[in-house]
Amino acid sequence: MQFSAFILAFGLVASALAADPLVINTPAELIQCESTVITWSGGTDWGTASSIKDNGNIIGDNDLIFDTSYQFSGEAAPAGTTVVFVVSDVSGDQASTAPIVVSNSCEPPFDVVPPRAALT
Structure with a gap:
């Protein structure tokens, strides 16, 4: 019984050591109000x-992701904001994107308050 526990523990350690390094893909651009899928x-x-x-x-914060992607909605980052995505795995390794500036493309721009109609 002890031998099988040792083999199991050794296998888990070996698989963790053999894992590829964590690499996150920096998207080409982020657009205000549009979803972007971040992959790693x-x-x-x-x-x-x-x-x-x-x-x-x-x-944006997502715990316990069992996949290699994260969908960023873009709603919390107005145009001109710089965003960095960070991914951590179960062993504590981290990877992050380069800083990305959010582009403006909402119609109409949601960061501008529209003028009120005149009362007649």
């Missing part, structure tokens, strides 16, 4: 994904 590869088992604005606030 490598690492071990499940992980977490976060999106962090330039002021350090976390604007």
